[in-house]
Amino acid sequence: MKKLSSTLSNMVLSLGVITFVAGASLGTAYYVTKEPIAQMTHQTQVEAIKKVSPEFTNDPEADKWEYEQDGITYTVYPAYDADRLVGAAVESASMSGFSGEIKIMCGFDADGTVRNYEVLSHAETPGLGSKMATWFRDSSGSRSVIGLNMEKNSMYVTKDTDKKGEIDAITAATISSRAFLEALRNAYNAYVQYKECQEKNN
Secondary structure: HHHHHHHHHHHHHHHHHHHHHHHHHHHHHHHHHHHHHHHHHHHHHHHHHHOOOOOOOOOOOOEEEEEEOOOEEEEEEEEEOOOOOEEEEEEEEEEEEEOEEEEEEEEEEEOOOEEEEEEEEEOOOOOHHHHHHHHOOOOOOOOOOOOEEEEOOOOOEOOOOOHHOOOOOOOOOOHHHHHHHHHHHHHHHHHHHHHHHHHHHO
8 A cells, every 4th residue: 555655656746747847848938939939020020011111211110100999909100201101001900800810011102002911910711811912912803902092992892792892802712801801991090090190299
């Protein structure tokens, strides 16, 4: 009986040591990888701003402005040429994707014309919803949003006839397409809010 008790004690002690070592290893791995991951995320964001914005002379990150609506925070990175607002990059999101959140960076000219976009993150189906990264800049049919104006064009899928949609949805991925366009509209709304805020303050 003593032998069994001793064996059990040794097993419990061994499991405790293993658990402690595993926990310490995970903690160490977290702290070791935390900073590189943060730097990589930041670099991806910086590159996305540069890709989608008009040419600027200011520091869009230093001048960023945040706007919150329905629990989502939108970040506007204004682009200035000297003192003149020439457009912005806007980090936006939609929670309506087929698999949840879709996050994008959209670039607008001062008048609301779409310059470019970058998909920052999503969990959409590979080969279907994931095509949003290229689909909405493809000049085939009515896929591309590039060069369209947010005030003059209806940024909804063509299936949404009640909205007079003008954009072709990704084949077999209408939900993802609607979510992408929602994120685009949300981005423009944040940009408009930014401009209105600046006008009030000037």
